Amino acid sequence: MNEGIIMESKYVKAICPGSFDPITNGHVDIIERASQLFPEVVVGVLQNPHKKPLFSIEDRVDLIKLAVLHLPNVSVCAFEGLLVDFARKINANLIVKGLRAISDFEIEFQMALNNKRLSPEIETMFMMTRNEYSFLSSSMIKELAQFGGSIQGLVPTEVEKAIHKKFCGMS
Ligand code: PNS
Numbered sequence: 001m002n003e004g005i006i007m008e009s010k011y012v013k014a015i016c017p018g019s020f021d022p023i024t025n026g027h028v029d030i031i032e033r034a035s036q037l038f039p040e041v042v043v044g045v046l047q048n049p050h051k052k053p054l055f056s057i058e059d060r061v062d063l064i065k066l067a068v069l070h071l072p073n074v075s076v077c078a079f080e081g082l083l084v085d086f087a088r089k090i091n092a093n094l095i096v097k098g099l100r101a102i103s104d105f106e107i108e109f110q111m112a113l114n115n116k117r118l119s120p121e122i123e124t125m126f127m128m129t130r131n132e133y134s135f136l137s138s139s140m141i142k143e144l145a146q147f148g149g150s151i152q153g154l155v156p157t158e159v160e161k162a163i164h165k166k167f168c169g170m171s
Contacts, residue, residue: 009038010093011038011093011094011123012038012039012040013038013039013040013041013042013090013091013092013093013094014034014037014038014040014041014042014092014094014095014096014125015041015042015043015044015083015086015087015090015092015094015095015096016030016031016034016041016042016043016044016096016097017043017044017045017046017079017083017086017095017097018043018044018045018046018097019045019046019048019051019053019060019138020043020045020060020063020064020138021053021054021055021060021138021142022054022055022060022063022138022141022142022155022159022162022163023060023063023064023067023138023155023156023159024133024136024137024138024141024154024155024159025133025136025153025154025155025156026098026100026129026130026133026134026136026137027098028067028068028156029098029129029130029133030096030097030098030127030129031043031068031071031074032071033127034096034127035068035071035073035074038073038094038096039073040073040075041071041073041074041075041096042074042075042076042077042090042092043064043068043074043075043076043077044077044078044079044083044086044087045057045060045061045064045076045077045078045079046078046079046080046083047078047079047080048080049080054142054163054166055162055166057078059162060078061076061077061078063156063158063159063162064076066156066158067156067158067159077090082118083095083115084115084118084119084122087119087122088119088122092122093121093122093123094122094123094124094125095112095115095122095123095124095125096124096125096126096127097124097125097126097127098126098127098128098129099126099127099128099129100129100133100134100135100136100137101134108126111124112124112126133154136154141154141155141159141163142163145163145164145166145167146167151163
């Protein structure tokens, strides 16, 4: 079956976009899996002037860089404005996102269709989140940590330290 035929994909640079406030192990899992499928992956971190994140854009980028140190084909970059404009700017033609549950589907579907309308040449691909991370979100992590709940195993170690520092002033 297709033995000996080498198929070259036209998707060489993929973007994993998000707010990453902060990055969770669910995000890391999607980035790792994308990095195995595509030669180059750029984690695009949205700087939204209308939102007040817990972590600054610089901190979010630094925490992601630490979390993907083991992935040589992954880089991290902040962006503002439309995702498709950022994709064009860095020459990426694929957006990779994780889907946790049916509840994610509606908004993700809307975003994918809007992005397709704006830039038909850019494809969106969804990966199903691993079962163990299907309940995980950055908002949930912040709430757990704020009220003293354990977040161990749900976020990279550096994120755990940074979030405890924010809420308890300890490292
Ligand atoms: O982690 P998030 O907050 O779910 O990520 C959402 C994100 C950053 C991928 C999305 O809000 C986005 O792409 N924002 C950039 C603005 C944009 O392009 N909007 C049009 C999509 S309809």
